Amino acid sequence: MTKPHLELTGVEMAFDTPKGSFVALDNINLKIKKGEFVSLIGHSGCGKSTVLNIVAGLLQASKGGCILDGHEINAPGPERAVVFQNHALMPWLTVYENVDLAVQQVFRKAMTKQERRSWIHHNLELVNMAHAANKRPGEISGGMAQRVGIARALAMKPSVLLMDEPFGALDALTRAHLQDSLMSIQQDLNNTVIMITHDVDEAVLLSDRIIMMTNGPAAAVGEDLAINLERPRNRVTLADDPTYVHYRQEVLKFLYEKQRKLENIAPHRNKKATGTTSKHSALTAKT
Amino acid sequence: MSTLLNPSSETRLRGGLKVLTDRFSVAELAQASKQLLLPMVGILIFLGVWHLAAPQVNTSLGTFPGPVQVWEQSGQLWQEHLNQRERADKFVTMQEERNARILAEDPNAKVRIRGYPGAPTFLDQVVTSLVTVMAGFLLATAIAVPLGIVLGLNRHLQAAINPLIQIFKPVSPLAWLPLVTMVVSATYVSDDPMFEKSFLTSMITVTLCSLWPTLINTGVGVAAVNPDLLNVSRVLQLSFWTHVRKVVLPSSIPIIFTGLRVSLGIAWMVLIAAEMLAQSPGLGKFVWDEFQNGSSQSLSRIMAAVLAIGFIGFVLDRIMLVIQKKIAWNE
Numbered sequence A: 001m002t003k004p005h006l007e008l009t010g011v012e013m014a015f016d017t018p019k020g021s022f023v024a025l026d027n028i029n030l031k032i033k034k035g036e037f038v039s040l041i042g043h044s045g046c047g048k049s050t051v052l053n054i055v056a057g058l059l060q061a062s063k064g065g066c067i068l069d070g071h072e073i074n075a076p077g078p079e080r081a082v083v084f085q086n087h088a089l090m091p092w093l094t095v096y097e098n099v100d101l102a103v104q105q106v107f108r109k110a111m112t113k114q115e116r117r118s119w120i121h122h123n124l125e126l127v128n129m130a131h132a133a134n135k136r137p138g139e140i141s142g143g144m145a146q147r148v149g150i151a152r153a154l155a156m157k158p159s160v161l162l163m164d165e166p167f168g169a170l171d172a173l174t175r176a177h178l179q180d181s182l183m184s185i186q187q188d189l190n191n192t193v194i195m196i197t198h199d200v201d202e203a204v205l206l207s208d209r210i211i212m213m214t215n216g217p218a219a220a221v222g223e224d225l226a227i228n229l230e231r232p233r234n235r236v237t238l239a240d241d242p243t244y245v246h247y248r249q250e251v252l253k254f255l256y257e258k259q260r261k262l263e264n265i266a267p268h269r270n271k272k273a274t275g276t277t278s279k280h281s282a283l284t285a286k287t
Numbered sequence B: 001m002s003t004l005l006n007p008s009s010e011t012r013l014r015g016g017l018k019v020l021t022d023r024f025s026v027a028e029l030a031q032a033s034k035q036l037l038l039p040m041v042g043i044l045i046f047l048g049v050w051h052l053a054a055p056q057v058n059t060s061l062g063t064f065p066g067p068v069q070v071w072e073q074s075g076q077l078w079q080e081h082l083n084q085r086e087r088a089d090k091f092v093t094m095q096e097e098r099n100a101r102i103l104a105e106d107p108n109a110k111v112r113i114r115g116y117p118g119a120p121t122f123l124d125q126v127v128t129s130l131v132t133v134m135a136g137f138l139l140a141t142a143i144a145v146p147l148g149i150v151l152g153l154n155r156h157l158q159a160a161i162n163p164l165i166q167i168f169k170p171v172s173p174l175a176w177l178p179l180v181t182m183v184v185s186a187t188y189v190s191d192d193p194m195f196e197k198s199f200l201t202s203m204i205t206v207t208l209c210s211l212w213p214t215l216i217n218t219g220v221g222v223a224a225v226n227p228d229l230l231n232v233s234r235v236l237q238l239s240f241w242t243h244v245r246k247v248v249l250p251s252s253i254p255i256i257f258t259g260l261r262v263s264l265g266i267a268w269m270v271l272i273a274a275e276m277l278a279q280s281p282g283l284g285k286f287v288w289d290e291f292q293n294g295s296s297q298s299l300s301r302i303m304a305a306v307l308a309i310g311f312i313g314f315v316l317d318r319i320m321l322v323i324q325k326k327i328a329w330n331e
């Protein structure tokens, strides 16, 4: 605990635009433990993807930095696998070949050809996509492609798994199924996960911590909510669990109040619960 | 079809095609007619107009040839080719027999083997042209694709080279030819040349004129790779070569092929002009020689060559299309 696994310190991100510098992130500080499941939630355009890209090494912070296991992150690498917001599969490769590209790159030396093949099939089965192994991304639905993107990331055995709205494009049933798989996979492998989501239920169900970001520009961490729910978690029994409901309302309150007044987001405790039904719980604002 | 035929003629057509409609659905038939029938109709109309209009045009070499004369001359050209082949075969066997006799008398004697000295026929010229255009096109591809990749990957280089491309792209083959001829004569000096100088001149001219579409398209395709895929490549830490081979090239293959097809079309057009002007063997020279000949059949023979040139160009493009469908992932 004295030495965090992943640490962001004073991260500021300014983009050069034709109209001058645009400060997207201002002084983001985060400490994440090994094996922790962290969700990033916030309104569209607040800078969630930017945070993720900085951890991935795809973007370089203008100020401050990011340290993983004692090493500063300056470049991308396969130990920080990314599930991209829109699957990012190579359209000319089949589902199998897409995963194979990653597996070959990471385990060329560690695995034999046969081992690699069964490892790829294992990962495709995890996301229920083994049946479409020989299809091209153009021949499968967006949700299926997204699942392959997840399989590709998992197949790299990353120590940190970075996911940009991985389930956003999925229907409710598939989403529930994948959330459950992700929970059990993550418990088995104990990898650190940072997941961006717009879905409050998803955030509470999956996360150990929810990082709520303030609206941009110059977004920062608004609230940092620890979710202390027993694992394994069951979505059906949790639905009426008072702690679960409380957490959900905390998140909704943050987002709801933020949406109304941009300035005053002091963590004032108002016991009166905001009357929301589950219908409103999923924010559908997306780019 | 229904837009072309009035209802009564359509029913008559249906009746006439009763046997066919029993086998194929109407949709299939409509499809087939669109693909085969209409082009046939177009060609027939063209032949008819040509046949009627040709006798009206009088030149110093007689009237302009109609389809019938051109068809006859095509047969004639084919026959000439067969005759020439026969003579060449005879020449070779006679030479072999003579050499065998000489060797039988004196096993150490030096025998000479000479090629048949007869003039190339129309078909020989076609083959020469095809070889030249392929050589020029392949050289252009070998230059344009790698260079295009480098330009597409490096924005600074692209900015530096772009004006040069824009200036050289519109240059006509006729302008290049004298320069290429002089440079080839001056630099390609060898006692036992592997290639004819005229071949090199035409080939290099073809290359210079045809590489631009491929170069531009490759550059554009490489620069336009989806940024998400570039990020995947970075996360996987693909080496430069793997990145080019597995991400950049496959991603830009469709647009590269579009460029290659344009390039091949240009290569074929340029080649004919270059051969005419440079007097190097090939279809262009055939046309020019017939023109200089000025016999009563010359126009028919030139017209036959024109049609052959067009048809070969069409076939070349089709071949590229087939290769593209085999290779490109978006087809």
Ligand SMILES: Nc1ncnc2c1ncn2[C@@H]1O[C@H](COP(=O)(O)OP(=O)(O)OP(=O)(O)O)[C@@H](O)[C@H]1O
Residues within 6 Å of the ligand: A015, A016, A017, A022, A024, A042, A043, A044, A045, A046, A047, A048, A049, A050, A051, A216, A286, A287
């Ligand atoms: N390359 C860039 N250049 C300029 N501005 C950028 C760039 N990338 C992101 N931004 C800006 O930074 C802000 C944060 O963008 P980001 O993509 O991180 O938002 P987000 O929270 O992921 O949104 P969403 O939930 O819609 O995906 C936005 O206002 C965006 O316009």
Ligand SMILES: [Mg+2]
Residues within 6 Å of the ligand: A048, A049, A050, A085, A164
């Ligand atoms: Mg985003």
